[in-house]
Amino acid sequence: MAAEAPNGGGLARFPWVIFWVGLVLRLGYMTFAHTWHIRTHWNHFEFGYEMGRIAHSLVTGHGYGNPFWGLSGPTAWEPPLYPWLLAGIFKVFGDYSPLSAWVTLALNCVFGAFTLPAVWQIARRCFSRKVAVWATWIWALYPAAMQYDERWVWEMSLTCFLFSWVLVLALRMRGIGEPGEARAEGATAGRWALFAVLWALIALSNPSLQLFLPACGLWILWGSPRWKRQLAYGTMAAVIFLGCLAPWVYRNWVVFHHFIPVRSDFGFEFFDGNGPGSTGMIREYDQPFQDPVQMRKYRQMGEIAWMQWHMQETKAYMAKHPWHFWRLTPKRIYMYWAGVPEPANHKWWVDLGRSLNFEFASLAGLFGLALALRRKAAGRWLFFWAFALLPVTYYLITVHARFRHPLEPLIDILGVYLFQSAEKSWRVRGFSRHA
Template sequence: MTATVTTSNRFRAPWVIFWAGFLLRVLVITIGHTYKIRLAQDHFQFGWEMGRIGRALATGYGYADPFVGHTGPTAWVPPLYPLLIAGVFKLTGVYTAFSAWILLTLNSLFSAATALFIYEIATRCYNQRVAKWSAWLWAVYPAALQYAIHWVWEMSLTAMLFTWALALALRMRNIGESETDTDAQSTARWLGFGLLWGLISLSNATLLLFLPICGLWILFGAQRLTASIGKAALASVVFLAILTPWIARNAAVFHKLIPIRGNMGAEMYAGSGPGSNGFAFMATLPLEERNPETMRYKALGEVEYVRQQGEKWHAYMTTHHAHYAAISLKRFYFFWASVPHPVEKHAEGEFFRELDYGFLSVAGVLGLLLSLKNRIAASGLFACAFLLLPLTYYFVTVAARFRHPLEPLIAIFTVYLFQSAQPRRKHEAA
């Protein structure tokens, strides 16, 4: 029992890292007044489509109206974060400054908690020195704060859930343990795995590309494969139980199977149709209630509108293969090098933002490659995350925030890269 407790404690981050990260974020929100969100376009920047849906839920219109006016039911975005927004709106008012402060504080809680899982991942795969530097980097580095303190959106929640799922996967594979834990793949852990991935799917479904790889990687490390397969089946039941109410709602409302979100056709046309250039600065629909395109969306209903937009994109793409290939490569570059802001932004600030973003991508990828070269535990799993998580964005649309779920790993790899470049002292522990 003593050995188990000692091993467990070794992977737990000092709570001062969490509190420093959380309080720093709340301080910046409060002193910097980041909760005072612009009123333009009827508060659209207060959560964008998710904020609109949160308002509709809080005011009795149901899960609906993602853009402007009352346009009817929607499955434009997954429901987890809009439901959180709606709950806050019910308590403290729709689009109020206090609601913004609460939501950004919750984001800060999710973001600060991510540092705890960063510490565990880095300790299990590397050592406590890498773990402390990585967790502190996440806690106080300005780039790691930005989405928690400025954006009413799901990035901080998704990053926390995904990093937690990775830490759980390492526990289930006994990575970093000094002794073999015969119960590493317990029923409770498998159920937790299913729960986490159910929540991830309802927060940001693009991460689901990684789920089969992660689940199989855990199973391949099982000491009793048959027993673990049975537990994995239970985890699948939990996962499906979390998704089922949302799928059933969509089937009842739209009379169509929409597993998580139903906007692909519209996004493809907006991102890769006529006039597309790889950027995604504007909403997919115009934010004027009397705009013909918005009126068409309302008249057709979301499902038919998305279907027609998808057909238009397909017709365009069949005669513009080179254009689609070119902007897909451009989106690949933007994902890793940063999506430039519009030209009216301050050029100096834009230069340093892009430099910082691109530097972290390069350092993160180099740290991952070094981890693969040195056969660091789970580095192959992490490489799969780097390959799969961005894949959808290369071919549909891209924004800087889409990299955020990978940024906890990027922090770890960056620290590992630079610490590996330092001469080791003879007495230093590996």
């Protein structure tokens, strides 16, 4: 029997104490564990890596470029949203300053904390208040969920925050968890416009998630009784989405004379994941910031020609070794869900604990998704397509634990749903035995 979407998913009933605990814990750990003390070697490269270098280039008047060492010219290596955000912080609080480091990580912590109400809403709308409470507390307190907020000057916290709220919006547009009158409103023109803007921000933060955009939009349309009006609204949203991306695409066309929707680095990333010597994981030693030969070629050829050269090299290698790609792809699929080996020399029990933790969360989330599909829970197909499509890029190119972060709120919610359902089942069996 189909599960009824529970009422009361709104923010008014969100227990804000969880938000404040999550925020204070993140800010406190980041501040007092000194994770904002970022090493200054390699001319501050660890402060945001390529995104930090681009932000530095922006505030020093050299434009959106120079992602590695020195002045190498304009770039589209990274999507622009987080570098622009970093550049604003550098402008106000100092270029690569300790205060900028603290503010950047504090902002990541804010993004992580504001993901908590989204976790609550998704779980409350689709499952129950109990699932919502547990899932939100886990996201507030779970160290693995907090690590990207507290340590990484990168886009993961921002992307996860945006993606979580786009899921909440999609559920609202389908009327899931909405009270009667609000359910009738459904996917209004305003909500479609907000949907488009959120997805544009996601595209400018991490374009890999765009594989899920068509499925998300079609899922909203599929459940609408007034499909002609909704199709018109959906078309309007597509125009708004493309309009939000247009200035960046136009800039890339003017600068590079090539159509680059968001970022330019596919050729190199595909080479890094599938070319000669590839193992399916990121090979930092082969990237321009570590390899002087690659850096010299990058400067001499220019970014687009250098990317095209790497793509040609990869195609030639794959033609000679056709099974190499097919051997690495199952390995990447496994590592996406079971964890990527750490290059650092940790104690064996540290690596074992980390691996077991990652695998346990994956299995709980996957089994929770299977249970939601079996019991016809509200929002189940939205979750299914997120699980199916978000990892595809990484299955085919390269894999890292951080790439899974936007999906982890759903893994958390569905894992809690699995165990909460098992608890109910045990209680029913116990009652039956004693009846």
